[in-house]
Amino acid sequence: MARKAVAQELSRERILEEARQLFAEHGYHTLTMRSIAKAMGYSHGALYYHFKEKAELFYALVNKDFHTLLERQKEMISRSRMGKKGQLEKLMLEFIRFGLENPYHYEIMFMINDAELQLYSRTLQAQCLDLFSTVVRSALSLQPGNEQKMYTMPWSLFMSMHGFISYNIRYRQSYEDVKRLAELHVDFLCEGIRA
Structure with a gap:
């Protein structure tokens, strides 16, 4: 009872x-x-x-948050054609939006600096990066001469988005506060694919 x-x-x-x-x-x-x-x-x-125990509670948080992010990304990808630059831009903006609309989630998922805790999130982080990398490589494949960028570009783009999100979380900026800057940032990053 x-x-x-x-x-x-x-x-x-x-x-x-x-x-x-x-x-x-x-x-x-x-x-x-x-x-x-x-x-x-x-x-x-x-x-x-x-x-x-506390570790079970923490893992449940990380697992739930990554599942939410991955579902949002997959849903967004399913609405557009693979390889299109617009698809990549939308995916990047969706990632930035998620981070800034959910700062506590994002900090737990990507910013906790503890080796023991990173074990809980490493596999899920890799799934997010793999999905993102697939979209980046698909966009790169449409442009001749991008073969050398296939493995370095996804990581560089991801780290640049992470820096943008982390900086704005630190200064308590919402997505709406920096929406235009986010769009310009993503547009600038995608220039690297066209170059």
Whole structure:
């Protein structure tokens, strides 16, 4: 009976949303299940009903966020023709939008500087980069003479977008605040494919 009451008053989704912000603000190692529960106004037992340990909670966050990002990217790709420059530009803008509209998600997914925690996200990061690389290489293949860029360009473009997102997260800029700059940035980056 007590478990049912806990499940009704504290959902897994609510824990994930509030824990995401706490992890981004305070860091993984600073928090405990007890401190997360206290910040939410619950006993730590309420969290253990949904998650056995902090690592499981963190992995659930990372997994959910990457799944959301990948689904948004795949959906966007399915609406356009593979290899078109416009498809790549839309994909890049979608990635920037995701990062700036979800700064706590993005920080946990791509900016946590901890070797142990990176183990949770490395495979999922690789899936995002692979999808992005496929679109970049497809666009490159339409232009003769781009063979040497096939393996360096995806990483360079990705790192440039990451820098743009990280900088704007640091200064608390929303996507709407920098939308025009994002469009110009993506257009500039895509010039490298045409050159």
